[in-house]
Amino acid sequence: MFLCYPSVVRNLTVSVPDEVYRQARIRAAEQGRSVSALVAEFLATLSRVGGEFERLLAQQDGVLEEIESFSAGDRIGRDELHRRATS
Numbered sequence: 001m002f003l004c005y006p007s008v009v010r011n012l013t014v015s016v017p018d019e020v021y022r023q024a025r026i027r028a029a030e031q032g033r034s035v036s037a038l039v040a041e042f043l044a045t046l047s048r049v050g051g052e053f054e055r056l057l058a059q060q061d062g063v064l065e066e067i068e069s070f071s072a073g074d075r076i077g078r079d080e081l082h083r084r085a086t087s
Helices: 018-030 035-047 051-068 077-084
Strands: none
Touching: 018 035
8 A cells, every 4th residue: 555645744753662663664674665654554544434443343244144054052062161171
């Protein structure tokens, strides 16, 4: 994803632990990008309509559609569950 900045760009100072920064630099380098570009992209995803909640809801709907059949009576009993846990 390529970000186009509008005419005004704001600077932002963010404090993160050293390990988080190191991993972000590695990830950015793997993608041929800067940490600043990664952060800008992340913040842009937060501002999109629907955002993460809508994505997770769509993912849940997809998983539910894949379930062909379900019967609570098919569940394993307590004794079997405990036997498996101790095996």
